[in-house]
Amino acid sequence: MADIKARIIGTGSYLPERILTNFDLEQMVDTNNEWISARTGINERHIAADSEQTSDLAVNAARKAMDMAGVVPEEIDMVVLATITGDFPWPSTACLVQDKIGATNASAWDVSAACSGFVYALASAAKFIETGTCKRALVIGAEVLSRIIDWEDRNTCILFGDGAGAVVLEGQEGENGVLSTHLHADGSQWELLYQPGFGSRYPASVSGIEERLPFLKMAGNEVFKMAVRSMYDVAQETLKFNNLDVTQIAKLFPHQANRRILDGVSKRLKLSEGQMYVNVDRCGNTSGASIPLALDEANHKGLLNPGDLILLDAFGGGFTWGAALLRW
Ligand code: COA
Numbered sequence: 001m002a003d004i005k006a007r008i009i010g011t012g013s014y015l016p017e018r019i020l021t022n023f024d025l026e027q028m029v030d031t032n033n034e035w036i037s038a039r040t041g042i043n044e045r046h047i048a049a050d051s052e053q054t055s056d057l058a059v060n061a062a063r064k065a066m067d068m069a070g071v072v073p074e075e076i077d078m079v080v081l082a083t084i085t086g087d088f089p090w091p092s093t094a095c096l097v098q099d100k101i102g103a104t105n106a107s108a109w110d111v112s113a114a115c116s117g118f119v120y121a122l123a124s125a126a127k128f129i130e131t132g133t134c135k136r137a138l139v140i141g142a143e144v145l146s147r148i149i150d151w152e153d154r155n156t157c158i159l160f161g162d163g164a165g166a167v168v169l170e171g172q173e174g175e176n177g178v179l180s181t182h183l184h185a186d187g188s189q190w191e192l193l194y195q196p197g198f199g200s201r202y203p204a205s206v207s208g209i210e211e212r213l214p215f216l217k218m219a220g221n222e223v224f225k226m227a228v229r230s231m232y233d234v235a236q237e238t239l240k241f242n243n244l245d246v247t248q249i250a251k252l253f254p255h256q257a258n259r260r261i262l263d264g265v266s267k268r269l270k271l272s273e274g275q276m277y278v279n280v281d282r283c284g285n286t287s288g289a290s291i292p293l294a295l296d297e298a299n300h301k302g303l304l305n306p307g308d309l310i311l312l313d314a315f316g317g318g319f320t321w322g323a324a325l326l327r328w
Contacts, residue, residue, distance in 0.1 A: 006126035012062060
């Protein structure tokens with residue numbers, strides 16, 4: 001059988017219209033622009049309208065990716081959607097997207113790997129394509145984190161934003177496409193970054209709402225250190241696996257968590273100026289959406305050239321982390 005690779009043939013993204021700046025946050029919690037900007041590198045983030053759900057953001061990004069790819073919805077075999085803020089606990093948001101875009105021939109499921117979700121989703125879809133089980137997959141990262149943020153907690157509410165990004169993957173013979181994927185998890189650390197309610201451990205209750213269980217909880221310092229270490233380690237693992245030196249990477253797309261985390265990874269990997277793509281200043285942390293959003297931005301700016309080696313590098317709750325190396 002010919003060697004089939006999963007190649008990205010279209011990208012798309014969507015950011016809700018409303019922008020929440022650090023100055024807006026000054027009016028909401030005890031914080032200030034200088035602190036947020038210095039500690040996180042974030043200046044503003046987008047917030048979904050009340051009428052917008054995660055599936056709506058996903059659909060907007062997906063349609064743009066399909067347009068760029070020149071693919072109609074019926075040609076999609078699989079919709080894989082990374083999210084931790086689905087429209088409902090179930091059914092999957094991927095099913096809602098499959099319906100809304102009319103991808104009537106596609107299977108559909110969500111991937112839950114928090115901020116590493118897109119890399120996990122891409123790795124899964126790529127395997128289906130490489131085995132010939134599927135020809136074209138829509139891989140999406142979409143989040144409306146603003147609905148699970150505790151807007152009274154200044155430690156977390158300053159970090160996150162809403163958005164979506166999508167790619168169309170197609171099986172093609174040749175040298176271009178996903179070259180390798182590397183996924184990891186450490187479930188012993190789940191309590192450092194999670195949403196307690198409401199699931200089977202803490203089912204829905206009035207007291208649970210009073211205890212603010214439906215909101216994201218995070219131990220910022222521990223997460224910070226683990227993020228830098230894990231993103232560095234998995235990037236090195238990927239380079240070693242492919243016998244590459246970091247200088248051969250045209251662009252590295254990290255999960256956009258925090259500017260200081262990205263600077264830490266960049267310094268350890270000895271990246272050169274501009275080698276890492278960063279948009280956290282404008283988008284904040286959009287969890288599973290952050291990498292495809294950044295990828296689409298860079299694509300539209302003409303920063304990605306055929307043959308370029310592109311490294312995706314993510315870390316998130318679980319803990320989960322992972323990387324994917326692509327030849328564009
Ligand atoms: N505005 C002003 N002060 C704030 C604040 C805010 N929004 N949030 C916290 N502070 C205060 C703290 O209360 C603390 O005050 P104290 O010294 O009087 O107790 C002080 O600032 C320092 O807090 P600390 O938590 O040590 O700051 P930090 O340098 O670790 O930065 C984070 C906090 C959250 C920005 C940082 O830990 C971080 O980015 N962590 C990773 C988060 C992340 O990326 N999560 C997702 C990963 S996928």
